[in-house]
Amino acid sequence: MTDGDASTLDAGDAPALPDDPEEVEAVRDALVEWYEADHRDFPWRRTHDPYEILVSEVMSQQTQLNRVVAAWADFLEKWPTAAALAAADRSDVVSFWSGHSLGYNNRAKYLHEAARQVTEEYGGEFPESPDELSELMGVGPYTANAVASFAFDNGDAVVDTNVKRVLHRAFDTPDDDTAFERVASALMPEGESCVWNNAIMELGGVACGKTPRCDEAGCPWRKWCHAYETGDFTAPDVPTQPEFEGSRRQFRGRIVRVLSEYDELALDELGPKIRVDYSPNGSYGRAWLQELVSELADDELVEIEDWDGNPTAKLR
DNA sequence: GTCCGGGTTT
DNA sequence: AAACCCGGAC
Structure with a gap:
């Protein structure tokens, strides 16, 4: 469909991707090549099993990746399939979660419930579209696209805080959810959600973190990056949490x-x-x-x- | 000791 | 809009 965003896109100060479609293609290629040349070798990047991906995503939402590696392996050893997890006692799942210091114990409950939904409502077969995946408990827009992408190469562009930070810096995308959504989608090469979403989050993780490491990480977008040009590496505001101690x-x-x-x-x-x-x-x-x-x-x-x-x- | 990360639910 | 967790980096 044709988009109705022409007015906002033409607004003069609209942030932007390069005008030239070939240039956009160059931006895409640069990132994918950079990612494929070298990236962190997380074990969940070696599987396309939707259940294993879901477990890794739910864990990653809240925890440093180093600790997720061990917890993920232990979890899958204990409950190797959605059916196995669905058959477990929830208290055991919550115990596991707490015992591995994963935090946010409700998510153990959600994961258990999602496994039950997959086995009972989907006959043990994970749905493959982001919309259907969103119906699983604890699966919101981010996780739905992540699972659809990494398991089925069938996702839309993920928008997490890594992606927001990258887009805000590189293309001066305003700190606004619909803008992030629009730019992220426009940038993602059609039908390549698996490699693309991995790559852009890797960029946010190793090159474009809170403290940017453009040159050290060999950021592939330096020649297009608004922040690299201006030196303004401001990141979008992230809501600050109330004090944890004593909470x-x-x-x-x-x-x-x-x-x-x-x-x-x-x-x-x-x-x-x-x-x-x-x-x-x-x-x-x-x-x-x-x-x-x-x-x-x-x-x-x-x-x-x-x-x-x-x-x-x-x-x- | 202080700061940091981050999506989903209700 | 608010609640939810905890270890590790600095």
Whole structure:
């Protein structure tokens, strides 16, 4: 279809890819050649199994890649297929997640649920389009395109913060999601999502990180790059998170970790294991803990038994 | 000790 | 719009 973006594209100060289509082709070729000449050899880049890709993507969303390597291998050894994962107890999956310090335990739950969806709703066969993949629990636009790309070479351009940073610097793309979307899609060579999305994220990871390493990494886009020309390597704003130390997040994580070591634990036994200054009637006491545990129960990560008298928590 | 990363859900 | 995690780099 013809796009209705002509007015914005013609807006004079519109950011841009080179006008000449041959030049755009040169930009594409330069990146793909750079990637193919040398890149980090992550194990998930050696598979096209959609389940293995999904696991790596969900883990990568939140964790340094070094730790993902070990967790990914362990996870697949334990649950080699979507069917195997779907058959597991969720508490075991959450325990694994917590035990490998992967963070965001809800995502273990989502991954387990996604595996169940694949086996029960798709007969064990992963769907191959980004739209269908998006229906899986915990799979949003980024992960849907990543899995479609790396498993089936069937994705659209991924837009994660790496890609945004690269596009913002190289082509002065404004810090606006629809603009990133539009430029990323215009740039991706049709039908080459696997190599392309790997390449552009590799660029964001090794050459165009927060501190740019244009020359050291031999960035293939230096001759077109707006930032390289101007010296302004400003990156798009990333929302800053509230403090972690002392946060509810921190104690939720501790609770899950402790509960994965014990079958079940009364609140007054759990308390001291997550906080040295716990005392049942103190300011950080049973009422405080009860609320945290209740929220974990609302998230279906934890189960509370024995509500009358001596509440006990266990992984669900 | 301080800073850093980052997509999905509700 | 807000909540969610934790180790590693500096």
